[in-house]
Amino acid sequence: MSASSTIKDSVRDRLLHRLRALMARTVANGASPDEELVAARMVAKSIAQLDGTAPPPTEAPPPPNWAQAERDSREYQQLLEKNTTETLLKNAVQEMALEQINRVAPPRRRQPGEYLERVGIHDLLDAHLGMALSVGGNRLARDILARTIDELVYDGQLPSHMDIPAGR
Numbered sequence: 188m189s190a191s192s193t194i195k196d197s198v199r200d201r202l203l204h205r206l207r208a209l210m211a212r213t214v215a216n217g218a219s220p221d222e223e224l225v226a227a228r229m230v231a232k233s234i235a236q237l238d239g240t241a242p243p244p245t246e247a248p249p250p251p252n253w254a255q256a257e258r259d260s261r262e263y264q265q266l267l268e269k270n271t272t273e274t275l276l277k278n279a280v281q282e283m284a285l286e287q288i289n290r291v292a293p294p295r296r297r298q299p300g301e302y303l304e305r306v307g308i309h310d311l312l313d314a315h316l317g318m319a320l321s322v323g324g325n326r327l328a329r330d331i332l333a334r335t336i337d338e339l340v341y342d343g344q345l346p347s348h349m350d351i352p353a354g355r
Contacts, residue, residue, distance in 0.1 A: 281339050292349050303353060306349050308346060309333065
């Protein structure tokens, strides 16, 4: 064994020891997002040193406020506003739909011999929500409402059909 291979093994062992210690501290102490980012960069540097593919030292680090710049971007703000608006619409439709469902077919025990009728959720809600939300006259608005109801059914927040007494 030559002296250079002994030095390389020593450096490798020292780097592995530092890497294990860093990982253990991060896990044991818990870490904030900033600490996790610093730890990830240190791990990447250590791994690059172990592999012998460390980047040249002239490489500049990324600007520190890239996350803030991303949050302040116009595209991000538009997506956030769109997602917030869609969530508010879904919540409003769900609340109004459950209110209508409880009015038409309140939860109760079925009576023996009672005739029930299976009604699809769209048949039950489209007319009521169309009037309540004033979307009955616009085909695009009706499509958005129908798609919102479909998403609520898919998410399990509304039933796909209801068994209601036949006389209602």
